[in-house]
Amino acid sequence: MTRIWEPENRFRIWFEIEAHACDAQAELGVIPKAAAEAVWQRGRFEIERIDEIERETRHDVIAFLTNLAEHVGPEARFVHQGMTSSDVLDTCLAVQLAQASDLLLADLDRLLAALKARALEHKDTLCLGRSHGIHAEPTTFGLKLAGHYAAFARGRARLVQAREEIATCAISGAVGTFANIDPRVEAHVAEKLGLAPEPVSTQVIPRDRHALFFAVLGVIASSIENLATEIRHLQRSEVREAEEYFAPGQKGSSAMPHKRNPILTENLTGLARVVRAAVTPALENVALWHERDISHSSVERVFGPDATVALDFALVRLAGVVEKLLVYPENMTRNLELLGGLVHSQPVLLALTQAGISREEAYRIVQAAAMRVWNGEGHLKDLVGADPVVAERLAPAELEACFDLSRHSRHVDTIFARVFGEGLEEASDRSAL
Numbered sequence: 001m002t003r004i005w006e007p008e009n010r011f012r013i014w015f016e017i018e019a020h021a022c023d024a025q026a027e028l029g030v031i032p033k034a035a036a037e038a039v040w041q042r043g044r045f046e047i048e049r050i051d052e053i054e055r056e057t058r059h060d061v062i063a064f065l066t067n068l069a070e071h072v073g074p075e076a077r078f079v080h081q082g083m084t085s086s087d088v089l090d091t092c093l094a095v096q097l098a099q100a101s102d103l104l105l106a107d108l109d110r111l112l113a114a115l116k117a118r119a120l121e122h123k124d125t126l127c128l129g130r131s132h133g134i135h136a137e138p139t140t141f142g143l144k145l146a147g148h149y150a151a152f153a154r155g156r157a158r159l160v161q162a163r164e165e166i167a168t169c170a171i172s173g174a175v176g177t178f179a180n181i182d183p184r185v186e187a188h189v190a191e192k193l194g195l196a197p198e199p200v201s202t203q204v205i206p207r208d209r210h211a212l213f214f215a216v217l218g219v220i221a222s223s224i225e226n227l228a229t230e231i232r233h234l235q236r237s238e239v240r241e242a243e244e245y246f247a248p249g250q251k252g253s254s255a256m257p258h259k260r261n262p263i264l265t266e267n268l269t270g271l272a273r274v275v276r277a278a279v280t281p282a283l284e285n286v287a288l289w290h291e292r293d294i295s296h297s298s299v300e301r302v303f304g305p306d307a308t309v310a311l312d313f314a315l316v317r318l319a320g321v322v323e324k325l326l327v328y329p330e331n332m333t334r335n336l337e338l339l340g341g342l343v344h345s346q347p348v349l350l351a352l353t354q355a356g357i358s359r360e361e362a363y364r365i366v367q368a369a370a371m372r373v374w375n376g377e378g379h380l381k382d383l384v385g386a387d388p389v390v391a392e393r394l395a396p397a398e399l400e401a402c403f404d405l406s407r408h409s410r411h412v413d414t415i416f417a418r419v420f421g422e423g424l425e426e427a428s429d430r431s432a433l
Helices: 007-027 033-042 047-057 060-072 074-078 085-121 141-166 183-193 208-234 263-276 279-284 295-323 329-336 342-354 359-374 380-385 388-393 396-401 405-409 412-420 426-432
Strands: 126-131 134-140
Touching: 007 033, 007 047, 007 060, 007 085, 007 183, 033 060, 033 074, 047 060, 060 074, 060 085, 085 141, 085 183, 085 208, 085 295, 085 412, 126 141, 126 329, 126 405, 134 141, 134 342, 134 405, 141 208, 141 412, 208 263, 208 279, 208 295, 263 295, 279 295, 342 359, 342 380, 342 396, 359 380, 359 388, 380 388, 380 396
Parallel strands: none
Antiparallel strands: 126 134
C-alpha cells in the first residue's frame, strides 16, 4: 500500500498518462507518430532531478515534464498538448485510489473468510447477549461473529461501488471544455488505465466522488472498531470469554508480569479514528471555487496515503486477531449462570401471559422475583415457582421449559442462511413448526 503513494509509482502513472495521450494525439494526426513512439522509447524520469527542478519552478507537473523532455529530446514539445496539470494529477489520483481499493478488497476478503470460519465454528456456542453492558438474553458466539461478517460484507459492497465511482479519467484541458484537446484522447487514456471518462470535469474531477470513497473507508473503519471493542470487552478479566492470542515470550506489562492486554484491538480502535479523520476533509473538499482551486490538493496529499495505509494495516491486523482469537466456552457458560437465571425472565413472562395472566401482572411477578435475585436471594426459577399465582397457572414442566437454553439457538441456522446463504435454515424451520 505504501508503494502506491511513493513518488516512483506516482511519476510512473504520470508518464503513462502523458504517453497514452500522445498515442491518441498521434492517431488523430495532431502530433507525429514518431513523437509518440519517442516518448515510449526514450521516456525516463529521475525523482531527485524532478525535485531539483521543482525547487526552482515551484510546480510539480512542469518539473516532471522538464525532466521527461531531457530524455525524450526535441519530440517532447508534443507532450502535454492541450492538457492541464489537473488532467495528470486527478487521473493519477484515480489510478492510485483504484489500486488502493484492490488491496483493501483483498484485505476484506481475508477478514470475511476468517469471520465466517470462526462463526461456523461457534455457531452453537451459547454465550451472553448484553445490552447497555448488562446481561440480556443468551445468544451464540457464532451469531456475534456472523453479525460482524454481515457488516464487513456490506462494507465490501460499498467499497466496490466507491472504487467504480472514483475510477474516472479527466483529460479535458483548462476548465474542462476540450477546447484544445479532442475528447477521444480522454477516452483512449481512460481505456488504457482501466478508468471511465469523467462526464463533466471542469478542470478537476468532482470531489463528491472522493468524498464518497473516503466516507466508505470511514464506515469500514467504524466496523473495525465495533468488533475490536467487542473483543476488548470480552477479554476483560471479569468476563474473559475471548481474548487475543498471547504468544510465547510475549510480555503484557513492564511492571506486572501477569498482564495479558488487548493491545491489538486497542491499536485498532485508535487506527479507526485515523481513517475516520479523513471523512470530514473529504466532504469539505467538494466545494471548490468555480472550475477549480487547489484547496483540496494539500489535504488529499495527507489523508489519501494516511487513510488507505492505516485501513490496510488495520484490516490485516484484525484478520489476524480473528484467525487466532482464543475462545473460552466454559467461561461463557459460567457467565450465563452468573445471575441466577435472570437471562430467562422473558420466557417466563411470556409463559404467564399465555397462561391467561395479564402482561402487567405477569411483569410485576417476574420483576419482583428478579429484583430478589439481584440481591442474592436465590434463583429466578425457584422464586417465581414459589409464587402462588404462577404455581396455579404453570405446571412444573412448563416453568422448567422457560429455562431451556436451547430455545435461544433454535433459529441460528435461519440467521446463518441469511448471512452466508448456505441453506442452513431447514432444521430451524422444522423446530419452529
